[in-house]
Amino acid sequence: GESVGLHLPTLSVQEGDNSIINCAYSNSASDYFIWYKQESGKGPQFIIDIRSNMDKRQGQRVTVLLNKTVKHLSLQIAATQPGDSAVYFCAENGDFGNEKLTFGTGTRLTIIP
């Protein structure tokens, strides 16, 4: 079946530096992508989403880039803070108009003080 995968399971970044978390997806029919942050013992927290008719979207300190040619998604976090330490998941909807999300296994981001 289709899957969403992440390039790196762990990432350590110095506080104040920028971080980039990457995600590869295999379903070319996906038209909706989301990044979630999950802290230990908590549910996933929405960060930012992007639809397939866009290639970039910015939020507060975060930017999502979508490259449909190579089926690649990335999350950039600027000026990282200790509170950014968490597991980050990308998710995709798998098909046009599909509502169920397919998640990757996640990347653990650790911010080093």
Next chain:
Amino acid sequence: DTGVSQDPRHKITKRGQNVTFRCDPISEHNRLYWYRQTLGQGPEFLTYFQNEAQLEKSRLLSDRFSAERPKGSFSTLEIQRTEQGDSAMYLCASSLDLLETQYFGPGTRLLVL
């Protein structure tokens, strides 16, 4: 707090017992989703509702699992004759409408002994 709430937050049960979890979505969200998350993995889709109608069920949802949303507001997920393999975090999410952002609750962590 106007976010998604789940109850209980933790449940320990013996194999063979039945358990029921409750999810209260964000007010006026007509979509409600159940996911399951095991340690080190991303959430996996189980089922979802549009108002009171259950529209899709994953093959992960065996006949021991049943979900309801009788009045289109809160939902319950029941697991009958629990097995050790049912141990996981059960997450509920809600969204305002089709392809809108899914907001997750804190989850119910189930441990089957």
